[in-house]
Amino acid sequence: MALGGGIFITQNKVLPGAYINFVSANNRAAALGERGYAAMGFELDWGIENEIFTVTSGDIQKNSMKFFGYEYTNDKLKGIRDIFKNIKTLYAYRLNGGAKAENTFAKAKYSGVRGNDIKIGISVNADDEDKFDVVTYVGNIQADIQTVESSAELVSNDWVDFKSAELAVTAPAALSGGTNGTVSGQSHQNFLDKLEKFSFNALGVVTTDTATKALYTAFTKRMRDEVGLKFQTVVYNYTAAYYEGVVSVKNACTGTDENSAGLVYWVTGAIAGCEINKSNLNKRYDGEFSVGADYTQAQLENAIKAGEFTLHFVGDELRVLADINTLVTVSDTKGDIFKENQTVRVCDNIANDIAEIFNTRYLGVVPNDKAGRASLWNDIVSHHQQLANIRAIEDFEPEDITVEQGESKKSVVVSDVITIINAMGQLYMTVIVE
Numbered sequence: 001m002a003l004g005g006g007i008f009i010t011q012n013k014v015l016p017g018a019y020i021n022f023v024s025a026n027n028r029a030a031a032l033g034e035r036g037y038a039a040m041g042f043e044l045d046w047g048i049e050n051e052i053f054t055v056t057s058g059d060i061q062k063n064s065m066k067f068f069g070y071e072y073t074n075d076k077l078k079g080i081r082d083i084f085k086n087i088k089t090l091y092a093y094r095l096n097g098g099a100k101a102e103n104t105f106a107k108a109k110y111s112g113v114r115g116n117d118i119k120i121g122i123s124v125n126a127d128d129e130d131k132f133d134v135v136t137y138v139g140n141i142q143a144d145i146q147t148v149e150s151s152a153e154l155v156s157n158d159w160v161d162f163k164s165a166e167l168a169v170t171a172p173a174a175l176s177g178g179t180n181g182t183v184s185g186q187s188h189q190n191f192l193d194k195l196e197k198f199s200f201n202a203l204g205v206v207t208t209d210t211a212t213k214a215l216y217t218a219f220t221k222r223m224r225d226e227v228g229l230k231f232q233t234v235v236y237n238y239t240a241a242y243y244e245g246v247v248s249v250k251n252a253c254t255g256t257d258e259n260s261a262g263l264v265y266w267v268t269g270a271i272a273g274c275e276i277n278k279s280n281l282n283k284r285y286d287g288e289f290s291v292g293a294d295y296t297q298a299q300l301e302n303a304i305k306a307g308e309f310t311l312h313f314v315g316d317e318l319r320v321l322a323d324i325n326t327l328v329t330v331s332d333t334k335g336d337i338f339k340e341n342q343t344v345r346v347c348d349n350i351a352n353d354i355a356e357i358f359n360t361r362y363l364g365v366v367p368n369d370k371a372g373r374a375s376l377w378n379d380i381v382s383h384h385q386q387l388a389n390i391r392a393i394e395d396f397e398p399e400d401i402t403v404e405q406g407e408s409k410k411s412v413v414v415s416d417v418i419t420i421i422n423a424m425g426q427l428y429m430t431v432i433v434e
Contacts, residue, residue: 101178115178204268
């Protein structure tokens with residue numbers, strides 16, 4: 001007779017035999033979420049419109065022309081270089097549209113004044129007099145060349161869409177009519193609407209407009225407190241936020257043609273890229289903007305009390321005075337420790353990581369029984385032990401976490417106690433001399 005075999009769900013087989021399940025060992029540890037993800041809207045001369053696009057640290061030098069219209073070293077990309085001093089990935093959005101440049105043979109791929117720097121040159125092909133070499137120039141750079149018999153064979157490139165036109169030998173002819181649109185409150189709102197589906201560590205807005213800063217603050221509070229997406233937003237000179245999720249930059253940029261809020265680029269990157277077991281306290285400014293930092297000792301003390309993220313001179317170097325946010329009034333539920341961005345980073349990563357663990361491994365999958373809750377407990381403990389190992393928290397004991405059934409059959413209630421470590425910031429020393 002045939003013996004039973006195959007896999008089993010429950011131990012209810014009738015026939016004798018071997019029932020064997022093959023499963024992968026669980027190699028998805030409760031990992032700590034990566035940092036280094038920032039989001040920002042930009043006023044640009046070129047680029048993708050009405051969509052958030054992703055730029056990585058590996059992309060920015062190789063493909064800056066494609067994304068932003070200029071070589072990586074161009075002064076127009078100074079702010080973007082500053083933000084990438086500390087991040088891995090940027091979710092970028094173009095806040096301004098405008099009109100596309102064009103000429104007889106082509107129309108710019110995107111709107112903006114950079115399109116006016118595009119030229120189309122046409123010459124007879126050296127090897128076949130019946131064909132033309134159609135060259136796209138951006139400034140003095142040859143960006144594309146195609147050899148064709150007619151315009152019908154031309155394929156759009158990163159810079160232009162070709163028109164149906166009779167080809168003729170032509171010296172490089174510039175496109176014209178490209179303009180930059182204006183940035184409005186609606187431009188920022190459109191960006192924030194699209195940003196809701198992304199996960200990132202810091203959001204920045206380079207503006208001096210109070211209404212726009214209030215818009216970003218309201219968005220941050222809603223996303224953090226109602227949606228559960230944890231990040232910090234960096235603004236310029238807006239301590240009125242009074243919120244641990246908002247960082248207000250005190251220093252103004254003073255260089256010619258520099259936006260006074262330009263330091264937001266670097267600070268956004270520093271906030272996004274700082275690891276949860278680190279602090280930006282005393283971090284050296286290595287950006288490219290001219291930063292005003294002529295403060296007295298009393299002014300620096302007041303800046304800390306006011307919740308202002310400030311750079312100050314240490315010798316001839318600019319350094320971060322304190323890694324703080326705009327929370328200045330404490331309460332029973334949010335004490336002084338929440339003024340420190342290092343505390344917020346640890347809390348935010350715990351919130352994001354545990355939500356990811358629950359939503360991907362347990363939600364709708366694992367039964368809410370003792371075994372299921374024990375598994376969730378184990379994952380949270382494992383996660384926190386990693387935090388302890390990297391010295392983000394201390395004195396952690398597995399007993400500090402409990403996982404119990406909630407009021408309904410589907411809910412679980414987790415109680416958690418952590419002690420967050422902050423970087424050394426002050427030294428008090430007494431020396432007894434005998």
